[in-house]
Amino acid sequence: xxxxxxxxxxxxxxxxxxxxxxxxxxxxxxxxxxxxxxxxxxxxxxxxxxxxxxxxxxxxxxxxxxxxxxxxxxxxxxxxxxxxxxxxxxxxxxxxxxxxxxxxxxxxxxxxxxxxxxxxxxxxxxxxxxxx
Amino acid sequence: xxxxxxxxxxxxxxxxxxxxxxxxxxxxxxxxxxxxxxxxxxxxxxxxxxxxxxxxxxxxxxxxxxxxxxxxxxxxxxxxxxxxxxxxxxxxxxxxxxxxxxxxxxxxxxxxxxxxxxxxxxxxxxxxxxxxxxxxxxxxxxx
Ligand code: SF4
Ligand code: SF4
Ligand code: SF4
Ligand code: SF4
Numbered sequence: 659x660x661x662x663x664x665x666x667x668x669x670x671x672x673x674x675x676x677x678x679x680x681x682x683x684x685x686x687x688x689x690x691x692x693x694x695x696x697x698x699x700x701x702x703x704x705x706x707x708x709x710x711x712x713x714x715x716x717x718x719x720x721x722x723x724x725x726x727x728x729x730x731x732x733x734x735x736x737x738x739x740x741x742x743x744x745x746x747x748x749x750x751x752x753x754x755x756x757x758x759x760x761x762x763x764x765x766x767x768x769x770x771x772x773x774x775x776x777x778x779x780x781x782x783x784x785x786x787x788x789x790x
Numbered sequence: 791x792x793x794x795x796x797x798x799x800x801x802x803x804x805x806x807x808x809x810x811x812x813x814x815x816x817x818x819x820x821x822x823x824x825x826x827x828x829x830x831x832x833x834x835x836x837x838x839x840x841x842x843x844x845x846x847x848x849x850x851x852x853x854x855x856x857x858x859x860x861x862x863x864x865x866x867x868x869x870x871x872x873x874x875x876x877x878x879x880x881x882x883x884x885x886x887x888x889x890x891x892x893x894x895x896x897x898x899x900x901x902x903x904x905x906x907x908x909x910x911x912x913x914x915x916x917x918x919x920x921x922x923x924x925x926x927x928x929x930x931x932x933x
Contacts, residue, residue: 664829685887686896689906690803691858693832698908699900707908717865720858723876724883736864744867750824757825760833761840767828767850769839771818774848 663716665752666743672733674711675721681729682706688721688730696721716740797834802857803886803895810882811874813837813852814862820870821846827862827871838862857882 661668674696675688684704689697698709717740722730733739743749761768800807814827814837823845828838839850858879863871886892900906 664826683887685892686899687883687886687892690892690895690899693856697906699896699906700908700910702910707910709908715861718859718861719864720856720861723860724858724879726880726884726887740865741867744826744865749826753824753826753829756829757840760829760836761842764833764836767836767839769841769848769850771841771844771846771848774839774850 661712663743664747664749664756666747666749668712668716671716671743673716673718673739674714675708675719675730675732677706677708678729678731679703679705681727683727683729685726687724687726691721691724694718716743799835799854799856802882803891805882807853807857810857811878812857813855814849814860814871814873816847816849817870817872818846820868822868822870823847824867826865826867830862830865 663671677688682705684706686699686706689699689706694710694713694715696708696710696714697706699705700707717736719730719732719736722728722732802810816827823840825840825847827847828840831837835851835854835856837849837851837855839848840846841848858876860873863873
């Protein structure tokens with residue numbers, strides 16, 4: 659079965675990094691940063707290769723943001739791209755269910771904003787107390 | 791899961807994560823509570839919590855946020871999520887390269903996982919940019 663993005667078929671969309679080899683210095687940061695197994699390494703040239711484009715996360719540009727040479731580009735502006743997918747695929751039906759599943763699985767993420775703010779304040783207080 | 795070790799995000803390529811300015815901030819007045827950011831974030835990092843009564847997302851574990859990622863911000867149609875300027879992490883990335891740290895880590899990674907190495911014909915690199923994709927499918931090139 660092919661991958662889906664909140665119900666949308668991943669295979670219907672083009673989203674993956676493209677490396678400009680005239681800029682790439684082969685530092686390897688992109689390969690090291692991607693958690694989705696998109697890159698392979700070419701020993702002959704000492705550069706990364708986009709080998710699993712379909713595994714790239716829709717709208718992600720993490721590797722491009724970290725690339726010191728700005729050698730990585732994407733087919734579209736990420737926000738613009740995802741917006742079109744979200745609207746076209748009406749993903750919010752799936753999102754609602756996935757949100758519930760996530761909160762059921764990790765019940766301590768079902769929170770009240772006041773509590774979270776109180777915790778954060780207490781944590782800050784602790785840190786200040788430790789400092790003084 | 792009980793008994794399962796929690797992943798450790800306290801270091802980023804040897805740097806102390808707590809010293810790195812990178813993570814989402816939600817403008818509650820703009821958030822409509824659609825929930826997309828919550829599930830955009832991986833279960834492993836699980837940065838967000840959710841207030842069902844108020845119908846709003848809330849940043850719960852900012853220290854788990856992956857340096858350089860902003861997938862939640864990109865997905866928010868209501869522009870309720872902001873991040874620090876990317877120039878900060880870009881200069882940290884440069885430091886990793888200049889200090890030789892990234893090369894060292896890369897060598898370690900390739901040694902540990904030799905399947906990451908590819909043999910490709912020279913013509914592959916003739917074009918400055920490369921496209922090996924058929925849109926409908928993931929193409930796996932393995933040695
Ligand atoms: S991060 Fe940029 S410069 Fe470094 S290997 Fe990847 S594409 Fe090349
Ligand atoms: S955009 Fe994200 S998922 Fe895609 S290759 Fe880069 S780091 Fe990996
Ligand atoms: S995606 Fe935006 S609007 Fe939706 S819950 Fe998250 S912050 Fe709120
Ligand atoms: S930027 Fe990525 S890792 Fe950080 S909170 Fe958003 S989705 Fe999660």
